Amino acid sequence: MTTRATALAYLRVSGKGQVGGHGFTRQRQAIQQYARSAKLDLVAEYKDAKSGTKELADRAGLAALLDHLQSDGVKVVLVERADRLARDLMVSEVLLGQFRDLGVTVIAADSGTDLTVGDNDPTRKLIRQVLGAVAEFDKSVIVLKLRAARDRIRRQTGRCEGPKPFGDKPGEADTLARIRQLRRKPRGGKRLSVAKIADRLNAEGRPTRGGNPWKPGSVYAILKRL
Numbered sequence: 001m002t003t004r005a006t007a008l009a010y011l012r013v014s015g016k017g018q019v020g021g022h023g024f025t026r027q028r029q030a031i032q033q034y035a036r037s038a039k040l041d042l043v044a045e046y047k048d049a050k051s052g053t054k055e056l057a058d059r060a061g062l063a064a065l066l067d068h069l070q071s072d073g074v075k076v077v078l079v080e081r082a083d084r085l086a087r088d089l090m091v092s093e094v095l096l097g098q099f100r101d102l103g104v105t106v107i108a109a110d111s112g113t114d115l116t117v118g119d120n121d122p123t124r125k126l127i128r129q130v131l132g133a134v135a136e137f138d139k140s141v142i143v144l145k146l147r148a149a150r151d152r153i154r155r156q157t158g159r160c161e162g163p164k165p166f167g168d169k170p171g172e173a174d175t176l177a178r179i180r181q182l183r184r185k186p187r188g189g190k191r192l193s194v195a196k197i198a199d200r201l202n203a204e205g206r207p208t209r210g211g212n213p214w215k216p217g218s219v220y221a222i223l224k225r226l
Contacts, residue, residue, distance in 0.1 A: 007040040007076035010065055011047035012084045027080035034078060034109035042078070044068060062095075069102055081110045093124060166209060166222050175206045176222070183223055194219040 009031045013023035024047060035042050046068070048061040068074065077099065079085050085106065086092040099106050099116050106115045167176035182200055185191040192200070198214035208214055 004039055004041045005076060006043045006074050007035060007078050008065060008068060008074050009035075009042050009045040010062070010077055010079050010085070011045065012061070012079075012086075013047075013049050014087060027084060030080045030109045031078045034107070034112065038107075038112075040076060040078070043072075043074065066098070066102075069099075069104055075104050077104055077106045078109050079106065079115075081108045082113070082115055085115070089123065165225055169209065172209065175201070178204070178206065179219065179222055180226065194223065 009028070011024050011027045011031070013027075028045070032042065034040075046061040046065040048059050065077065069077070082092070085095055096106060096116050104116070107113065108115055167173055178201070179197060182192050182197045193216075195216040198216050198219045201214045201219070206214070208218060
């Protein structure tokens with residue numbers, strides 16, 4: 001037995017007259033008719049009633065639809081026609097971009113058109129290019145902000161990235177002070193080598209940050225920073 005593909009229905013009305021009239025009924029009938037002809041099983045319906053001008057404000061139905069798509073594996077969404085997703089073309093392209101990212105096909109039931117397929121409409125193409133340019137600009141601004149923040153922290157503290165140097169974490173200050181002490185050249189004597197300092201630390205039971213025995217290279221790296 002062949003398993004039929006599944007789909008979700010999305011309905012949207014944008015005025016009080018449509019909410020109280022036949023807006024949802026008409027859209028539901030068109031979607032159900034297309035689903036039957038395309039041999040799609042409708043597994044859920046989501047809807048929004050918008051009478052304001054903010055296209056994406058308080059779209060609980062759309063949010064629930066997107067959540068369903070991300071969790072249930074359904075790959076087809078049916079709307080009555082293209083403007084039921086959003087009246088504003090820019091908003092519509094943003095939403096269709098999200099559906100594309102999810103690998104979801106959005107179909108207009110009145111014409112059977114796949115709204116998520118890239119087309120040659122110059123207006124839609126321009127919008128996609130503008131959105132891409134805006135996204136790239138936003139990324140560049142974020143990079144610049146992060147760089148400026150790193151430079152500011154570096155000026156204030158002398159460092160910014162990477163693991164904290166030995167001595168900065170709790171319990172390390174005493175061992176760091178001991179390394180400094182062992183490295184000092186005694187009056188009339190010779191300075192201890194890094195190998196002997198490592199041996200002395202191990203003999204005193206002072207572990208490294210990772211809990212391992214000291215090695216000459218580890219001691220040298222710390223002394224080079226001091």
